[in-house]
Amino acid sequence: MMRLFLVESPTKAKTIQKYLGKDWKVLASMGHIKDLPEDELGVDLKTLEPRYVFVRGKRKVWDQIKRTAQKCESIYIGTDPDREGEAIAYFLWNLLKPLGKKLYRVRFYEVSKEAITLSVQKPEDSPNMNLVRAQMARRVLDRLIGYLLSPKLWVYLKNNRLSVGRVQSPALRLIVERERQIRQFKKKKFYYIKAVFEKNGHTFHLIWDYRFEKPENAKPYLEKLKSVPFEVERVVRGKVKKEPPKPFHTANLQAVASQKLGVGVDKVQKLAQKLYEEGFITYPRTDSLRMDEKKAQEFMNYIKKTLGEEYVGTLRKFKEKPTSQGAHECIRPVSLDRSPTGGVEEKLFTLIMKRTLASLASPALLEKTDVVVVPLCEPRMEFKGQWQRILFDGWLRIEEEELDLQEPPPLSEGEILLPKKVTLEERRTEPPPRYTEATLVKTLEKLGIGRPSTYAQIVKTLKDRGYVTEEKGVLKPTPLGEQVLDFLEKYYPRLVDYKFTAYMEEELDSVEEGKDWKTAVRYLFRAVAPEEELPSSTS
Structure with missing residues (x-):
């Protein structure tokens, strides 16, 4: 008798079919079978009970799954092992249950023959309802925020194509704030004195780390340093381990x-x-x-x-x-x-x-050399330099990393050097860099905003809404994006508060540990939008 194995995507179905063989039929649900309705709130504001309907075009997919399931003795639901995958499994489970077939939930974290075989040998008797409720909590909270707050934004900006969101809004704030910091930034010039030396064909330079605000302030020192010898006061060499990187998440x-x-x-x-x-x-x-x-x-x-x-x-x-x-x-x-x-x-x-x-490789071993050279005159000035070179490449043999590597000059403590030239080094303060998609994701993770499944969608949504554009690899807010943030900061400040957004994530995560999802959603929505307070409910 045939057994049925259900996953989300045709690609995964095709791969798994090769591993399970002819006694199995592997079908794809093509993502979610059921979800909240597209064109209405779909949540009872009193009870917070969601109303799920077939996703557009999925009745045909379900009909095919049902026809196949009726011919099979048992059904294994192998959707992804996360909240979204568990929700898909839950809806498939409830749809398949009336057929009276043996139902199993299976989990695997790689699509390999070994992992699939093991999952089938050790199936679970039902979906993980804490994961399902955690997905429902996020879905309902996001729907409440999107459907109840976005219309206020439409009226404010006279544009009904806009939206606000639990995760996209603080991400927008990051980009807008950075842009405003750049606008307000005033570049300043400052100056350091640099001495250039040569020994045994090795040319190198050292910097006196005293900062001059104006070039004329440095002139007396420059004149003095051009005619005095320098003494090597300190040469310190040390070995430093460079630990391997962490694996990817x-x-x-x-x-x-x-x-x-x-x-x-x-x-x-x-x-x-x-x-x-x-x-x-x-x-x-x-x-x-x-x-x-x-x-x-x-x-x-x-x-x-x-x-x-x-x-x-x-x-x-x-x-x-x-x-x-x-x-x-x-x-x-x-x-x-x-x-x-x-x-x-x-x-x-x-x-x-x-x-x-x-x-999993061994650490790299670097040698760092610090040099301090002082001119033989008053006042005391310390010219410093640092070099590093690789003694053993270790993990760097496998994954290259950009390192500032230079052979140190052959110096000994106490020796006297004459500079080839002494010059003034001009530098400028630089504004903070604009976010790239990569640095935005890093920052969101560091702040605890969003979860692995949301990072890619956040950036896409901001672009699709016209809040952000990408120019030469960096993210810039549009005037519309800035107007949206101004609205949110004025009327819904908690929605763009980094700490509160991270707290929302923690509260929603607690549902996975058994916390009542409706209590969490009700509290968080009230905190974000107190004037939209939901009716109390004991259900």
Whole structure:
């Protein structure tokens, strides 16, 4: 008798079908089967009970699943192991239950034959309702904020195509605030004295780190220094370990890949999802840095075989966020024996592979040299320089990192030097840089705003709404974006408050631990929009 295996995407279905064989039928739900209605609130304001309807075009998908399910003896629901995946599993479960078939929920974090086989051998009896309620809480709160507050913005700006959002609004504030800081910034010039020396064909320079506000203030010192010898007062050499990087989770993969591959974070996430569904990498929406010990040993054996034992590091344990889901791993290759070929997909896989191996490699060893040279005159002036070079490359052999590497000058304490020239070095204060998609994601993660599944969508939404444009790789707010922020800061300040937004995330995460989701949603909405207070309810 045939068994049915359900997932979200056709790509994943195709991959899993190869692993399960002819006694199984693998079908895709094409994402969510049911959701809140598109054109109305869909939430009872008194009870907060959501009303779910078939997503447009999904009745046909459900009809096909139902027809196939009726011919099968058992059904395994293998949607993604996160809140969204659990919600999809929940709706499929409820739709399939009346058929009277054996129903199972299965979980896996990589699309490999081993993982799929193991999940089928150890199925669960039902969806995780805490995860389902956590998804409902986010969905309902976001719907309340979007549907009840956006019309106020429409009236204020006379534009009914605008929206406000729990996560997009504080992200907009970051971009607008940075732009305003840049506008208000006044560049200032300042000056340092630089002495250039040469020894044994090695030309180098040292800086006196006294800051002159005007060039004329430095002239007396410049004149004096051109005719005096300098003494090497201190040469300090020390060895410094450079620890390997952490493996990737969603936020740092999006940030690093966006920067190195020159694509947006939304594109990075879509590519990562495709790699996952094709069986190349583990689940790409995770905030965990944990790595399976068996796989880590396999990767370290590869390092030993290809580079030598001295390049093998250890499997480190990192402090996880309280909100991290313990079963999730970091983003890593499923295997080193197969990889995609061609295009950005291959480049992204290579980036993930190198980061995974680098995280398990030995530290690099650098030598840092600090030099202090003083002119033999009054007042005392300390000219300083610092150099670093690699003694052992370690993980840097696997993943390159831009380092300022220079061979130190061959100096000994007590020797006398004559400068080739002494000049004035002009520098300027610089405004803070505009956000790129990569640095915005890093900042949102640092502030605790959003979760792995939302980062890519945040940037896309801001662009789609016309609040932000991207020019030469940086994000700039439009006049409309600034007007929207002004409205929010005036009428709904908590919606753009970084600390409160992070607190909202924590409250919503607590639903996964069993907190009543309606209580959390009711409290958070009242806090954001007290004038829109929801009626009290005991349900």
